[in-house]
Amino acid sequence: MVIRSCLTIVFDGSFYKAILECHxxxxxxxxxxxxxxxxxxxxxxxxxxxxxxxxxxFHHVTDKTMY
Numbered sequence: 064m065v066i067r068s069c070l071t072i073v074f075d076g077s078f079y080k081a082i083l084e085c086h087x088x089x090x091x092x093x094x095x096x097x098x099x100x101x102x103x104x105x106x107x108x109x110x111x112x113x114x115x116x117x118x119x120x121f122h123h124v125t126d127k128t129m130y
Contacts, residue, residue, distance in 0.1 A: 064088065070112065072103065079103050081111060083119055094119035 064087060071082045079098040085091070096111065096118050111118065 070108075072098070072108065081108065085121070090123060092121040092123045094121045
């Protein structure tokens with residue numbers, strides 16, 4: 064099984080957010096975490112992905128027409 068993930072950092076005008084999308088061929092899920100109001104450093108992003116992955120609460124999409 065191949066799982067593809069994409070991490071995107073966005074600024075919504077007030078806060079930076081990390082958005083993580085996962086595809087495993089048939090399922091799609093997405094999660095986001097607020098990083099704060101200042102631009103996140105690479106060290107924070109790496110810590111989030113490598114050590115604090117449990118902070119992401121994934122929402123699974125069952126309708127395949129959405130992706």
